[in-house]
Amino acid sequence: MSDEHEPLAGDLLVILRHAPHGSSWLREGLDVALVAAAFGTDVSLLFMGEGVTALVEDQSAGALGQKSTAPTLEMLEMYDIETLWVEAEALSRFGLDPDELMLAPRVLEAGAIAEAVRKHPRVLTF
Amino acid sequence: MSDEHEPLAGDLLVILRHAPHGSSWLREGLDVALVAAAFGTDVSLLFMGEGVTALVEDQSAGALGQKSTAPTLEMLEMYDIETLWVEAEALSRFGLDPDELMLAPRVLEAGAIAEAVRKHPRVLTF
Amino acid sequence: MKLHIVNRSPASHRVHEQALAAMGPEDRLLLIEDGVQGGLPQLVRHFEAIAGRLYAQREDLEARGLLGRCDGSVQVVDVDGFVQLTEQAEHTLSWY
Amino acid sequence: MKLHIVNRSPASHRVHEQALAAMGPEDRLLLIEDGVQGGLPQLVRHFEAIAGRLYAQREDLEARGLLGRCDGSVQVVDVDGFVQLTEQAEHTLSWY
Amino acid sequence: MRYAILLMGAPYSDQASHSALRFARALLARGHRLEAVFFYHDGVYNAARLSAPPQDEPHLTDGWVALHETHGVALQVCIAAALRRGLMDEREAARHGKAGHSVEAPFELTGVGQLVDLSQRCDRLVTFGP
Amino acid sequence: MRYAILLMGAPYSDQASHSALRFARALLARGHRLEAVFFYHDGVYNAARLSAPPQDEPHLTDGWVALHETHGVALQVCIAAALRRGLMDEREAARHGKAGHSVEAPFELTGVGQLVDLSQRCDRLVTFGP
Numbered sequence: 001m002s003d004e005h006e007p008l009a010g011d012l013l014v015i016l017r018h019a020p021h022g023s024s025w026l027r028e029g030l031d032v033a034l035v036a037a038a039f040g041t042d043v044s045l046l047f048m049g050e051g052v053t054a055l056v057e058d059q060s061a062g063a064l065g066q067k068s069t070a071p072t073l074e075m076l077e078m079y080d081i082e083t084l085w086v087e088a089e090a091l092s093r094f095g096l097d098p099d100e101l102m103l104a105p106r107v108l109e110a111g112a113i114a115e116a117v118r119k120h121p122r123v124l125t126f
Numbered sequence: 127m128s129d130e131h132e133p134l135a136g137d138l139l140v141i142l143r144h145a146p147h148g149s150s151w152l153r154e155g156l157d158v159a160l161v162a163a164a165f166g167t168d169v170s171l172l173f174m175g176e177g178v179t180a181l182v183e184d185q186s187a188g189a190l191g192q193k194s195t196a197p198t199l200e201m202l203e204m205y206d207i208e209t210l211w212v213e214a215e216a217l218s219r220f221g222l223d224p225d226e227l228m229l230a231p232r233v234l235e236a237g238a239i240a241e242a243v244r245k246h247p248r249v250l251t252f
Numbered sequence: 253m254k255l256h257i258v259n260r261s262p263a264s265h266r267v268h269e270q271a272l273a274a275m276g277p278e279d280r281l282l283l284i285e286d287g288v289q290g291g292l293p294q295l296v297r298h299f300e301a302i303a304g305r306l307y308a309q310r311e312d313l314e315a316r317g318l319l320g321r322c323d324g325s326v327q328v329v330d331v332d333g334f335v336q337l338t339e340q341a342e343h344t345l346s347w348y
Numbered sequence: 349m350k351l352h353i354v355n356r357s358p359a360s361h362r363v364h365e366q367a368l369a370a371m372g373p374e375d376r377l378l379l380i381e382d383g384v385q386g387g388l389p390q391l392v393r394h395f396e397a398i399a400g401r402l403y404a405q406r407e408d409l410e411a412r413g414l415l416g417r418c419d420g421s422v423q424v425v426d427v428d429g430f431v432q433l434t435e436q437a438e439h440t441l442s443w444y
Numbered sequence: 445m446r447y448a449i450l451l452m453g454a455p456y457s458d459q460a461s462h463s464a465l466r467f468a469r470a471l472l473a474r475g476h477r478l479e480a481v482f483f484y485h486d487g488v489y490n491a492a493r494l495s496a497p498p499q500d501e502p503h504l505t506d507g508w509v510a511l512h513e514t515h516g517v518a519l520q521v522c523i524a525a526a527l528r529r530g531l532m533d534e535r536e537a538a539r540h541g542k543a544g545h546s547v548e549a550p551f552e553l554t555g556v557g558q559l560v561d562l563s564q565r566c567d568r569l570v571t572f573g574p
Numbered sequence: 575m576r577y578a579i580l581l582m583g584a585p586y587s588d589q590a591s592h593s594a595l596r597f598a599r600a601l602l603a604r605g606h607r608l609e610a611v612f613f614y615h616d617g618v619y620n621a622a623r624l625s626a627p628p629q630d631e632p633h634l635t636d637g638w639v640a641l642h643e644t645h646g647v648a649l650q651v652c653i654a655a656a657l658r659r660g661l662m663d664e665r666e667a668a669r670h671g672k673a674g675h676s677v678e679a680p681f682e683l684t685g686v687g688q689l690v691d692l693s694q695r696c697d698r699l700v701t702f703g704p
Contacts, residue, residue: 012693017366019261021315022286023458028615028655035686041694049366050264053289058317063462064502068315089369093263095294110369117350117370122693123441124580125701138563143270145357147411148382149588154485154525161556167564175270176360179385184413189592190632194411215273219359221390236273243254243274248563249345250450251571259459259573266360285459311466331470338471338568339445348452348460348573355589355703381589407596427600434601434698435575444582444590444703454584456658457616486587489619492660496670501658528586528631530622530676540626544674546660 010042010083013120016051020069021062026054029126030072037079044083045076046116047105052090055101073102085116136168136209139246142177146195147188152180155252156198163205170209171202172242173231178216181227199228211242253278255341259285259348262298271347272301282329282337283308291322309334349374351437355381355444358394367443368397378425378433379404387418405430445476448562453574454486455504456497461490464572465507472515479566480518481508482559483551486574488526491519491551512550520562523553575606578692583704584616585634586627591620594702595637602645609696610648611638612689613681616704618656621649621681642680650692653683 014033018025037043047054059070076084084105091098091107098107108116117123140159144151163169173180185196202210210231217224217233224233234242243249256275260267268290271281281302283290290298291308299306303325310330313319322328329337338344352371356363364386367377377398379386386394387404395402399421406426409415418424425433434440449468453460468478483490495505511517526547527536533553534545547553563569579598583590598608613620625635641647656677657666663683664675677683693699 012690015370019286019289019316021312021459022259022261024456024615031654032686032689036690039687039690041690048369049362050261050286050289053316053318056317056321058320060315060317062315063311063459063466064507066462066501087369090263093294094289095292113369114372114375117441118372121439122699123350123439124693125441125443125703138560141274145382145385145412147408147589148355148357150485150586157524158556158559162560165557165560167560174273175266176357176382176385179412179414182413182417184416186411186413188411189407189589189596190637192592192631213273216359219390220385221388239273240276240279243345244276247343248569249254249343250563251345251347251573257570259463264362284463331466332474334467335471335474335476338447338570339474344568344570346571346573348571353700355593380593427596428604430597431601431604431606434577434700435604440698440700442701442703444701454616454619454659486584486616489584489659492676494662494667494670494672494674494676495658495660496662496666496672497658505660528625528627529584529619530625530635532624532626536626537624540624542624542626544624544676546622546624546674546676 010044011121012036012041013044013046013116013123015046015048015123015125016054017049017126019050019053020059021066025126026051026069030069032124033081034079037081043081044120045081046085048087049090052086052094052096055086055103055105057100057102070102087113136170137247138162138167139170139172139242139249141172141174141249141251142180143175143252145176145179146185147192151252152177152195156195158250159207160205163207169207170246171207172211174213175216178212178220178222181212181229181231183226183228196228213239253280253341255337255344256281257344257346258283258287261286261289262295263289267347268298274345275302280305280307280337282334284312288312288316288318291326292318293323296323296325307337349376349437351433351440352377353440353442354379354383357382357385358391359385363443364394370441371398376401376403376433378430380408384408384412384414387422388414389419392419392421403433445567447471447476447478448566448569449481450559450569450571451481451483451487451490452485453572454489458574460572460574461504465504467570468511478515478517480520480562482562483521484525484559488521488529488531491521491531491547493546493548509550519551520554520558521547521551522556526553575697577601577606577608577698577700578696579611580689580699580701581611581613581617581620582615583702584619588704590702590704591634595634597700598641608645608647610650610692612692613651614655614689618651618659618661621651621661621677623676623678639680649681650684650688651677651681652686656683
């Protein structure tokens with residue numbers, strides 16, 4: 001693999017694989033990413049599997065008014081978390097067009113995911 | 127559907143869909159079945175999905191000595207739980223031969239599962 | 253008629269297959285929580301066998317931004333409709 | 349080389365597909381807990397792409413009565429071997 | 445109709461408890477009776493008396509207590525599932541020689557037999573899993 | 575080598591806690607150092623001081639305490655995940671105006687920053703999910 005085709009790598013890759021509202025995984029994974037960034041870590045985020053639905057527009061409060069995670073996602077830039085990836089295979093499974101997602105993530109094809117993982121010294125999966 | 131091809135139906139069908147050791151679902155589902163039987167309920171058991179692996183022979187204690195569920199399964203007859211079904215599709219997915227399973231369950235093809243569910247006034251899934 | 257309730261996404265889990273295997277010809281299936289992802293046009297094909305008997309909970313679609321994306325073949329009900337479905341069914345089964 | 353750890357069965361979940369998608373050509377995969385079901389001859393085909401780099405935890409196979417049924421292509425390691433795999437890998441990733 | 449709810453998901457970890465509480469309120473609003481909520485598996489964690497969620501999130505334990513107070517809904521917690529998970533009332537704490545308790549009224553520790561009884565007595569039993 | 579463990583499964587509900595404890599013992603037996611176990615998501619329930627599993631089952635909370643006492647392993651519980659799940663020490667209980675507590679030493683309530691710190695300081699961080 002040549003360097004010019006490899007994604008830019010940070011210190012910590014956080015992989016988010018869960019949908020909003022159905023569980024606390026997305027929120028708890030995001031909390032780790034935000035705290036790591038606040039500590040000066042260069043954090044990359046990869047939305048994988050059901051996690052890609054976190055980027056769907058027009059989310060709102062949950063069953064009993066639980067907070068949406070969308071406002072937290074909008075804070076990522078403030079925390080200097082700028083590397084946002086989304087899994088191509090998951091997008092096509094859900095029939096989602098990358099252009100209609102929040103935050104304009106970069107789409108990673110299958111091979112590029114392994115590459116992103118390889119380039120990060122630390123990876124946490126949620 | 128003609129009556130002669132329908133499985134005998136009890137009062138309560140308990141569906142067990144989880145493997146031993148990996149979670150407490152199998153044990154907790156069995157507890158409900160045993161207590162219901164002790165209360166005089168006519169209980170049927172259906173092992174579905176990963177639940178079919180509960181019937182594999184030669185199980186033993188878990189990681190730190192957690193009890194195996196196999197001895198509990200051997201008590202089913204004592205509790206007059208005699209209707210034991212196992213999902214045909216799951217057996218073939220796991221490559222298990224019904225003859226090598228504990229307790230000689232009856233194999234239910236896809237259509238027969240819906241029939242078993244239909245005939246029970248109460249069904250609990252674990 | 254029994255009501256089957258599924259709260260897991262067909263994109264990640266095979267739980268919906270268990271529900272489908274257990275459904276009789278009159279039974280209905282309600283998607284709730286992450287299960288409502290199954291109402292997306294790309295995923296609703298998993299439920300072809302029960303066309304006309306598939307429901308999804310409105311509040312859960314809304315919270316996820318999926319209400320406008322839900323396939324037209326899915327009957328969308330709010331929580332009051334969920335209670336009505338349980339009234340009409342003789343029993344409910346949950347697949348999680 | 350990274351070590352990937354999977355604790356869910358390929359019979360019910362698609363978690364193993366995520367692990368496979370994230371694996372580099374040198375990476376190894378260890379099956380633990382319900383994940384060891386993936387070592388059964390009927391299920392091990394899900395891991396064809398990483399032949400020679402697939403491991404399963406002995407104690408978890410044993411507890412489930414699956415040790416004798418595990419496919420010959422799977423390298424069986426006890427918990428000490430699990431620790432050794434983490435020593436050799438520069439990092440571990442868990443898929444659950 | 446007479447309903448019962450079987451709740452098996454931990455609060456705040458997955459949506460099961462939220463869905464169950466929402467469903468409970470809706471069935472009561474339609475004029476039905478909710479005999480009991482039976483807490484089993486990780487659902488027993490709903491009974492933890494010390495839970496302190498952030499103020500802008502729903503307080504689930506308080507939500508169950510309110511249903512009990514307003515509509516007489518019994519809050520039955522499986523004792524076997526609870527004890528191993530660190531949930532015990534004063535009586536069980538005394539029996540185990542421990543100081544303090546983590547469950548209190550109107551939540552009551554009870555056996556799985558209560559669930560069997562509910563499934564027989566009620567017209568509808570609706571399960572919310574994790 | 576210096577290890578840390580991230581544990582995210584509830585005790586007795588799934589095998590994660592058992593696997594983590596077994597792994598912890600094995601790495602110590604091989605001469606490594608285990609800096610800390612960080613309890614997050616439902617893993618925080620491992621810290622419940624009142625847990626009373628049946629006598630013929632492993633007592634996980636006691637297992638963690640033994641690791642602390644024998645090997646100096648820090649037992650760090652995410653405070654945000656803990657509070658909403660009903661787990662608080664005396665100090666947090668006082669702050670929330672509640673009597674009693676559900677977490678005590680050697681478990682310590684701490685922030686997610688500790689996890690980030692462990693992931694940087696340690697040679698290996700191994701996660702056990704539910």
